Amino acid sequence: MNHSMKEVPGIGLKSSEMYSLIGLLEDRPKARYDFSAGPTVSKFLLGLKEGKILGKKCPRCGRIFVPPRSYCEWCHVATSEWVEVPQTGIIHTAVVSYISAKRQRLEKPEVVGIVRLDVPGYKDKEYEFAGLFHRICIDPKLVVTGEAIGMRVKVRWKPKEERKASILDIECFEPIG
Numbered sequence: 197m198n199h200s201m202k203e204v205p206g207i208g209l210k211s212s213e214m215y216s217l218i219g220l221l222e223d224r225p226k227a228r229y230d231f232s233a234g235p236t237v238s239k240f241l242l243g244l245k246e247g248k249i250l251g252k253k254c255p256r257c258g259r260i261f262v263p264p265r266s267y268c269e270w271c272h273v274a275t276s277e278w279v280e281v282p283q284t285g286i287i288h289t290a291v292v293s294y295i296s297a298k299r300q301r302l303e304k305p306e307v308v309g310i311v312r313l314d315v316p317g318y319k320d321k322e323y324e325f326a327g328l329f330h331r332i333c334i335d336p337k338l339v340v341t342g343e344a345i346g347m348r349v350k351v352r353w354k355p356k357e358e359r360k361a362s363i364l365d366i367e368c369f370e371p372i373g
């Protein structure tokens with residue numbers, strides 16, 4: 197059955213007639229929903245609340261995933277062991293952002309990027325590492341000059357009483373020393 201519009205008799209409706217003739221109902225449901233982090237990410241988030249960065253290790257290749265994964269994507273086996281990983285690393289990528297995480301325009305730009313954590317188990321390849329995407333508390337000028345890349349950083353935690361088992365329990369990564 198492959199009719200073109202010409203073969204189907206009828207008169208097209210104007211959009212105003214949609215309401216008067218057919219009686220279109222318009223509804224805006226007040227949908228409230230929540231996102232379940234699942235057992236693996238939940239444990240990671242609870243670790244942050246305690247000031248720990250937890251990864252999960254593959255029993256076959258030894259890679260430690262941060263953020264943790266339930267399965268190793270290289271070996272296709274379940275990860276088994278939880279490991280606390282160092283809170284230090286190097287800036288792998290960085291950009292200057294004029295938009296906050298809550299999508300508001302910022303007067304003063306901030307730096308966000310990926311920090312390659314000092315996590316063992318990875319082969320020495322440029323694209324393979326455990327890391328986190330986060331705010332980086334450095335002068336945006338360092339991104340422009342290229343000095344930011346490779347800089348050693350560590351976690352700056354929010355005060356313990358303000359932590360909520362969220363990735364934002366990490367205030368930012370800041371330069372070491």
Ligand SMILES: [Zn+2]
Pocket residue numbers: 254255256257258259268269270271272
């Ligand atoms: Zn593996």
